[in-house]
Amino acid sequence: MMSTKEFQTILAHLQRGHAADLIREVDGQTYVRRFVPEERLIILGGGHIARPLCAMGALLDFSVTVVDDRPDFANRERFPQAAEVICDSFAHAIDVLDIRPTDYVCIITRGHRWDGQCLRQILSGVMPSYLGMIGSRRRVTAQLQLLAEEGFEADLLRRVHTPIGLKIGAITPAEIAVSICAQLVQHRRSLPTREKVPGLLEQTNTDPALLEYLSGNNEPKALLLVLSSTGSTPVKSGAVMAVDALGRGYGTIGGGLGEAEAMAQARRMVGTGERRVIEVDMSNDVAADEGMVCGGTMRVLLEDASEPEA
Numbered sequence: 001m002m003s004t005k006e007f008q009t010i011l012a013h014l015q016r017g018h019a020a021d022l023i024r025e026v027d028g029q030t031y032v033r034r035f036v037p038e039e040r041l042i043i044l045g046g047g048h049i050a051r052p053l054c055a056m057g058a059l060l061d062f063s064v065t066v067v068d069d070r071p072d073f074a075n076r077e078r079f080p081q082a083a084e085v086i087c088d089s090f091a092h093a094i095d096v097l098d099i100r101p102t103d104y105v106c107i108i109t110r111g112h113r114w115d116g117q118c119l120r121q122i123l124s125g126v127m128p129s130y131l132g133m134i135g136s137r138r139r140v141t142a143q144l145q146l147l148a149e150e151g152f153e154a155d156l157l158r159r160v161h162t163p164i165g166l167k168i169g170a171i172t173p174a175e176i177a178v179s180i181c182a183q184l185v186q187h188r189r190s191l192p193t194r195e196k197v198p199g200l201l202e203q204t205n206t207d208p209a210l211l212e213y214l215s216g217n218n219e220p221k222a223l224l225l226v227l228s229s230t231g232s233t234p235v236k237s238g239a240v241m242a243v244d245a246l247g248r249g250y251g252t253i254g255g256g257l258g259e260a261e262a263m264a265q266a267r268r269m270v271g272t273g274e275r276r277v278i279e280v281d282m283s284n285d286v287a288a289d290e291g292m293v294c295g296g297t298m299r300v301l302l303e304d305a306s307e308p309e310a
Contacts, residue, residue: 004214011211030198031225036205063083064079064083066082075087099125104187105131108134132164223302224263226301233296270304
């Protein structure tokens with residue numbers, strides 16, 4: 001049976017920047033639901049492109065940090081979706097942030113001089129997973145040539161995505177942010193496949209609100225975990241959620257009628273100590289007024305997650 005302590009341990013690992021596993025044995029088979037820390041998206045420059053880029057980055061499950069040295073451009077009101085907003089010189093902020101190999105960094109400052117400062121400092125330290133710099137092709141070519149003359153290795157310079165973003169004909173700040181986010185996703189999905197772990201489920205994203213609930217709330221509840229899926233289900237294996245005794249849901253296993261039925265069954269298990277696997281047929285999820293069908297099935301583990309009485 002799941003315990004609050006189990007999720008407190010998972011959350012503690014994530015807060016230290018480490019992955020953590022939830023392991024379940026079902027019918028003689030091991031299933032591993034891995035939770036990975038949110039990747040940091042560091043936006044250097046708080047101008048017009050930074051605002052939509054911050055909002056979209058947060059939607060893509062990045063933990064967003066925005067840096068600018070101007071108070072009018074580096075404040076919480078301007079970037080409500082950011083995990084952190086830093087008003088400081090770019091050089092000092094980069095030092096404090098301590099760039100990690102898993103970070104994504106976008107250099108979109110207000111000018112050539114600051115872009116160059118940021119790029120030099122980052123290239124002199126730990127290389128992030130993704131590094132992009134804004135600018136016209138002529139401007140960035142000149143910048144990279146200058147860095148090459150200063151002795152920066154060609155292999156490092158080739159890893160800089162510049163001009164930043166995919167070529168989609170973007171013009172407005174929001175469109176440019178879309179092109180950058182598309183490149184971030186392209187980079188994320190092109191990374192080498194994680195190590196082969198028997199029973200490792202597909203989804204490894206972290207829902208902070210769900211984990212906070214599971215780790216910090218002792219009220220009776222049930223856990224729902226998708227073990228497998230076939231067809232065009234809205235989520236893949238590893239989707240996880242919880243439901244309390246009142247039927248309130250935390251997280252999601254795809255929404256619609258299928259999720260509602262799974263939640264209803266899970267709610268009836270709260271406080272019973274039971275666990276079982278059900279099959280959810282998503283082909284019944286017909287979108288109202290559209291006649292659209294989400295065709296597929298999911299095997300979902302339901303288990304009582306209530307804390308045992310002392």
